């Protein structure tokens with residue numbers, strides 16, 4: 001351990017000794033996140049209770065010259081919370097209070113450690129709705145969601161985390177506390193700093209409070225699962241649904257490999273098929289009936305073998321669970337699971353899926369593909385073994401081709417998981433030098449000593 005004992009003592013003074021972990025076993029545990037094949041041991045782990053404590057830690061980091069890596073639940077998939085040399089992991093999970101539910105302004109103010117799913121639960125108790133629902137919603141924190149600008153299954157109709165962030169309290173890398181944003185629906189005073197912080201991956205500030213917008217809860221919802229003998233037919237169904245001017249709240253798909261793994265794991269009664277499409281519409285009951293009928297017809301026009309309509313909320317939850325458990329189900333199959341999120345314009349989905357299948361053959365790899373069909377966000381998931389060097393080399397070559405292809409068809413290298421450590425080598429190629437220079441200049445301005453989550457996003 002190279003962090004000076006005096007720094008450790010000062011950290012204990014700030015957060016209390018019970019909130020400071022220094023044993024090798026504890027430090028090892030915080031050297032990982034949900035990203036495969038990345039780990040690094042931090043010098044210490046601290047749990048903050050207040051913005052003042054976070055400010056104290058960051059001021060100390062600037063003075064004593066150590067680094068700080070913010071962390072929520074560590075479920076990110078881009079190495080965003082992997083510690084660097086001489087770093088302290090700063091965990092915000094203990095800041096887990098819902099501070100205010102404002103029924104007149106339809107807002108909720110929460111601390112960063114509140115679990116994502118708890119926000120919608122609190123809203124639902126008052127007939128309200130917090131739509132962003134990453135697959136990890138039962139374990140991820142809102143601080144992590146804001147820092148990653150997380151998406152989810154309802155992104156097609158309702159957008160992503162950024163669309164719901166009205167305001168933030170943030171501790172800047174220098175230790176200064178800043179508030180930005182308001183409850184006002186309209187607010188154009190100065191630069192929108194909150195929008196810069198959303199998706200900043202813990203590199204520009206530590207989020208200590210979040211003000212979120214809520215919506216009225218949709219009165220009705222209908223969930224359907226369509227089974228197809230060809231992925232192209234499923235993709236064409238999606239295109240036709242959108243062309244019919246229907247924006248469902250969910251349009252998710254699973255390929256054959258993923259269907260088999262999910263069925264093995266969750267025993268939901270999924271068919272053996274080339275593709276399944278999870279379709280969900282919500283809103284006014286009459287609109288829901290109308291849209292559901294049209295979606296079923298469109299699926300049938302494209303020769304869906306079967307369309308199962310959930311008869312109850314419990315059955316709807318079971319069908320949705322098929323999609324929500326995709327990553328966990330795939331993760332059981334091989335020692336190493338690498339999940340990617342190349343994203344393409346919707347019109348390019350069929351091309352991209354076919355390309356990924358060709359790549360799997362070319363590099364002799366097992367790749368399960370699932371994802372958010374409605375918004376072009378694919379999750380090619382490599383089932384491999386990190387101890388097999390030859391296989392991992394092929395995985396990296398396959399990635400490179402998939403990202404190149406995504407960029408070539410007008411897509412992006414990440415739709416929701418962020419750059420972190422995992423994709424920084426691809427960022428300049430995607431964003432261009434000028435854009436990257438602007439990002440670097442912003443980082444230098446806000447974090448002159450490069451203390452906050454260094455090494456992420458930029459090479």
Ligand SMILES: Cc1cc2nc3c(=O)[nH]c(=O)nc-3n(C[C@H](O)[C@H](O)[C@H](O)COP(=O)(O)OP(=O)(O)OC[C@H]3O[C@@H](n4cnc5c(N)ncnc54)[C@H](O)[C@@H]3O)c2cc1C
Pocket residue numbers: 033034069070071072073074075076077080081092112133134135136139140141142143144145146147148149150151152153201202203205206207208327328416417453
């Ligand atoms: C099974 C599974 C399913 C998933 N499904 C989805 C999905 O559908 N959509 C999606 O977008 N993602 C998904 N993810 C990825 C992941 O859950 C999200 O990125 C999530 O937002 C991370 O939240 P967290 O609390 O775990 O954050 P962490 O992993 O702890 O941190 C993520 C990033 O946020 C920063 N950070 C954390 N807390 C703070 C804070 N208080 N202030 C500043 N920065 C902070 C960290 O430094 C890091 O860069 C999934 C992951 C898993 C394992």
